[in-house]
């Protein structure tokens with residue numbers, strides 16, 4: 692692996708929901724002083740806007756058209772706010788209603804083209820840790836390091852449920868598990884950029900591991916090559 696200079700590094704972190712991508716990616720970005728780009732938040736913002744505008748989530752043409760003129764901005768402050776056409780949607784995009792709708796809009800090629808364009812613009816600004824489903828396979832195929840994070844379905848559902856609990860959202864573990872499995876299926880089986888590890892990705896199973904150990908392992912990998 693030939694690594695770019697440290698401040699220009701591109702690190703792709705992909706994997707299914709609840710594998711720990713965003714927690715790990717944020718910490719790696721902080722350690723290396725790189726931007727963190729949460730691409731899932733961008734897909735969520737599109738789902739949010741469609742629902743809010745009364746556009747049917749199943750109407751591919753309308754949702755794709757809407758996406759072309761939607762401004763999704765991730766700010767790089769500590770708060771990591773997510774803006775959709777000037778509205779702060781940071782909290783709203785985490786609602787279970789959005790989690791249910793997002794895999795549908797993420798399967799639309801028009802939506803993906805628009806967001807991939809924005810994601811590549813982010814990466815062109817400098818070094819980046821980007822997390823999502825297709826970063827290593829499609830968005831940044833030349834990334835210096837590609838990590839595919841995974842964990843058992845049971846552990847992933849439990850992590851998501853705990854996150855929602857601490858955000859004051861009342862849902863049962865069973866509901867979270869079912870939603871997550873449905874989303875995994877939709878993300879893995881879609882035709883455009885399905886969730887899969889890049890051929891040159893390093894697969895890390897985080898089941899039973901703590902965040903610090905995973906971050907340390909990734910930081911070590913950035914020093915190799």
Ligand code: DC
Pocket residue numbers: 708730731732734735793794797798822823824825826874878
């Ligand atoms: O990481 P997340 O749960 O916030 O992602 C929300 C949804 O967006 C998820 O169902 C898959 C989709 N997604 C995608 O298709 N491609 C990405 N690069 C990131 C997310």
